[in-house]
Amino acid sequence: MELAVVIGMLFFMAAIALAIIWVRNLFAVTMLMGIYSLTAAALYVALDAVDVAFTEAAVGAGISTVLMLATLSLTKAEEKPFRSIQHPVSLAVVLVTGGVLIYGTLDMPAYGDPDAPIHQHVAPRYVQDSGQEVGPPNIVTSILASYRGYDTMGEVTVIFTAAAGVLMLIGRGRSGPGRRRKTWDYEDLEGDER
Amino acid sequence: MYAAAAAAVLIVMLMALIRALRGPTVFDRILAVNSFGTLTVVLIAVYGFLTDRPDFLDIALVYALINFIGTIAVTKYVQFANGDEPPVEHGEDV
Numbered sequence: 001m002e003l004a005v006v007i008g009m010l011f012f013m014a015a016i017a018l019a020i021i022w023v024r025n026l027f028a029v030t031m032l033m034g035i036y037s038l039t040a041a042a043l044y045v046a047l048d049a050v051d052v053a054f055t056e057a058a059v060g061a062g063i064s065t066v067l068m069l070a071t072l073s074l075t076k077a078e079e080k081p082f083r084s085i086q087h088p089v090s091l092a093v094v095l096v097t098g099g100v101l102i103y104g105t106l107d108m109p110a111y112g113d114p115d116a117p118i119h120q121h122v123a124p125r126y127v128q129d130s131g132q133e134v135g136p137p138n139i140v141t142s143i144l145a146s147y148r149g150y151d152t153m154g155e156v157t158v159i160f161t162a163a164a165g166v167l168m169l170i171g172r173g174r175s176g177p178g179r180r181r182k183t184w185d186y187e188d189l190e191g192d193e194r
Numbered sequence: 195m196y197a198a199a200a201a202a203v204l205i206v207m208l209m210a211l212i213r214a215l216r217g218p219t220v221f222d223r224i225l226a227v228n229s230f231g232t233l234t235v236v237l238i239a240v241y242g243f244l245t246d247r248p249d250f251l252d253i254a255l256v257y258a259l260i261n262f263i264g265t266i267a268v269t270k271y272v273q274f275a276n277g278d279e280p281p282v283e284h285g286e287d288v
Contacts, residue, residue, distance in 0.1 A: 009237075027220060042237060
C-alpha cells in the first residue's frame with residue numbers, strides 16, 4: 001500500500017507537469033506549480049527525507065508561488081501563442097539521453113538497501129563514533145556542525161551574501177523612507193520658502 | 195483501514211486535480227488547489243499512521259500552515275492584480 005501511495009503521487013506529479021506544459025493561462029500554471037511542489041514535498045516525506053521535504057514545501061510551494069504571483073501582477077496572465085517548431089533531431093537527442101539516463105538507474109541499489117554504497121562509506125562511523133568524537137546526541141547536528149563544518153560555513157557565507165545582496169537591491173527603496181522623508185521635508189521647506 | 199483511507203484520499207486528490215485543470219473560472223482553480231493542499235496534508239497524516247510513524251503529524255501541521263500562506267497570496271493577487279476584475283481566462287485549457 002505504501003508503494004501504491006508513492007506511485008499515486010508520482011502519477012500526480014507527471015500529470016501536473018504535462019498540464020503545466022499544456023495550459024496557456026499563466027495563473028493556472030502558477031497554481032499547478034504550487035500543487036506540484038506540495039506533491040513533491042509529500043513524496044519526500046514518504047521517502048524519509050523530511051528536511052528536504054520541508055525546504056521544498058517552504059520554498060517551492062510557499063515563496064515561489066508568492067514570487068510568481070508578484071511577477072504575474074506585473075505581466076499578462078496569458079502566455080503568448082507561439083508557432084510550434086518540429087525538430088526531429090532534437091527530439092531524437094532528448095529521447096536517447098533520457099533512455100540512457102533510465103538505463104543508468106537500473107544499476108542503482110534498491111530503495112532502502114542496507115548494502116548500498118552510501119550506507120557503507122562514512123555513515124557507520126557517523127552512527128557509531130559521533131557520540132564520542134563530537135558529542136551531540138543528534139547525529140545530523142554533529143555531521144553539519146563538525147564533520148562538514150567547512151561546508152556549512154560556506155553555505156552560511158552564501159546565504160549571508162545573498163541576503164546582503166537582496167537587501168541592498170530591495171532595501172534601497174524601503175530603507176529609503178527615512179532618507180526620502182527627509183528630502184521631502186527639505187523640498188517642502190524650500191517650497192514654503194519660495 | 196488506513197490503506198482504504200489513503201486510497202480514498204488519493205482518489206479525491208485526483209478529482210481535485212481534474213477540477214484544477216479544467217476549472218472554467220479562477221475561483222474553481224483556487225478552491226481546487228487549496229483542497230489539493232489540504233488533501234496532501236491529510237495524506238501525509240494517513241501515511242504516517244499507515245507506516246506506524248505517527249510523528250508525521252507534525253509535518254502535516256507545518257504543511258497546513260504553508261498551504262494557508264499560499265492561498266492568502268493567491269486571493270490577494272486576485273483581489274489586487276487587475277483592478278477590480280479577476281484575471282480573465284480564455285477557455286483554451288486542457
